Amino acid sequence: MRNILIVAGGLVAVAAIAFGVYSGTRPASSGPEPTPAAATAAPDKAAILTVQPADHVEGDAKAPITLIEYASFTCPHCARFNTVELPEIKKKWIDTGKVKLIYRDFPLDETAARAAMLAQCAGDDKYYAVIDMIFRGQGNWATASDPIAELSKSLRIAGMGENEVKACLADSKRVDAVTASYRSGEQVGVDSTPTLFINGEQYKGARSIDELDAAFNKILKK
Helix, strand or coil, X not given: CHHHHHHHHHHHHHHHHHHHXXXXXXXXXXXXXXXXXXXXXXXXXXXXXCCCCCCCEECCCCXXXXXXXXXXXXXXXXXXXXHHHHHHHHHHHHCCCCEEEEEEECCCCHHHHHHHXXXXXXXXXXXXXXXXXXXXXXXXXXXXXXXXXXXXXHHXXXXXXXXXXXXXXXXXXXXXXXXXXXXXXXXXXCCCCCEEEECCEEEECCCCHHHHHHHHHHHHCC
């Protein structure tokens, strides 16, 4: 039940932001509505768990192992994984060309969804550095009376001032990107964060370095 409530909360969070951006402003020419057949078609899970055009890839694009992480910026377990385990994985596996990392947003609340939009606005060259900064500072900004205002202070380092932050949060394309990421997680069975996929195999919850080492070595020995 808790996982169901989490997913419902994340969906409401993304929908709330989308409504705020789109209400009265979405162009009439935004495209045709999906047909009932398209709307109900079963998702191609294998395709979703490969590199997508919108993905930010860290590491060698030709690496034999693909690590996909679905996470929420307000999730403490996600913060621990990204600041404790992942740096070691980067040294041992990503920087050596054996693993490529794809981070995808699965916001559990509106604050996480807005933080995800800001990370998207940082630009490809700063994307993973901003993700690291957001998770490392989670204990400060996420508990503030105005979390996004507090987070914005840190983003100045990434060249995002007040005007850039406002423009980002009002950008319908960023809403679409976060929503698409969230939906892709739903389609492959994500119902809590962090959820990892290693060459398509699902691992729920943060995993230790030893567990990930074992999973990677198993693939390389095949």
